[in-house]
Amino acid sequence: SFSNYGESEDNGNKILAKVTKKANDEGIDTVEHLLTADALRDMKFIINQAHADLVVIHALGSDDKRFVSFEENEVSQNQIGSVSERLLRTSDVPVVLVR
Incomplete structure (x- = not known):
């Protein structure tokens, strides 16, 4: 990626938070980890x-x-x-x- 690490990490964490919330709302246990x-x-x-x-x-x-x-x-x-x-x-x- 040509973007800086901090920006990429922030974007990844936002995506993870959305996916985790959606899964939790459906009663699905999740484990978050940004690769x-x-x-x-x-x-x-x-x-x-x-x-x-x-x-x-x-x-x-x-x-x-x-x-x-x-x-x-x-x-x-x-x-x-x-x-x-x-x-x-x-x-x-x-x-x-x-x-």
Whole structure:
């Protein structure tokens, strides 16, 4: 990211607060953690620490130029972000991708 760290962290915390409130309003327990380093490593650590039964992650990350497509050399509905793809392939718990 070309933005400064403090600005990115503030934006991330605002998004987390909205998602957490929405989940709590629906009676869903959540664990908030803003990822600031290696996303896959951090997510796996959080999954283990929280004893998560399920992971819900957006199919595309913040960098829409890096993706894995299952249709060679085509942008398709099957397109997912590289971190989402690695988590989907290596997670010990089920992963739900959302768009």
